[in-house]
Amino acid sequence: DTEVTQTPKHLVMGMTNKKSLKCEQHMGHRAMYWYKQKAKKPPELMFVYSYEKLSINESVPSRFSPECPNSSLLNLHLHALQPEDSALYLCASSQQGVGNYGYTFGSGTRLTVV
């Protein structure tokens, strides 16, 4: 399995809702990432998990809460979002250790906050 699977592909949520995005990989990668991408802009890093521990938080508002329950799964819990949080949310994974490895990205979750 050489893929990163993200669910759902599309999500519409109200500003008072709580929802979660899910990301799964079975490549044995021990680093996982969340990116946010607005229209016509490059992806922006949000969080990095290394060996299931949060290693980087790029000053993301607390209404976004990441979770890495095991080495294959990465969640992004959403609560009290704003319309400006509407974007494509991308998950990625990579190997760690000595050497340089490419990232594998999922196809993303298109989030609309109404």
Place this chain on the structure above:
Amino acid sequence: DAKTTQPPSMDCAEGRAANLPCNHSTISGNEYVYWYRQIHSQGPQYIIHGLKNNETNEMASLIITEDRKSSTLILPHATLRDTAVYYCIVRVGRSGSARQLTFGSGTQLTVLP
């Protein structure tokens, strides 16, 4: 990680080689050059990476200048499906740590029929 500069857009005729330039004049000795592309509304796709030697794989070739201050991604026979935003990224990683990948503005390549 060093900053990269890419032209915002390029066109290429179908079947011809697409040559995408990237400037990374502040690159340091332990930084690699990575290329990714993103087809509309999909996740970015890894293409190739290199340190100082030219590299080739089934998708593309990467030519890095001797001083490493610039590089060119070559798609030898562009097809309509190669229309995408191409990102050149320079990155260094500490051994054992998760390595951030920071995207610049990229080049929108349009392959014309």
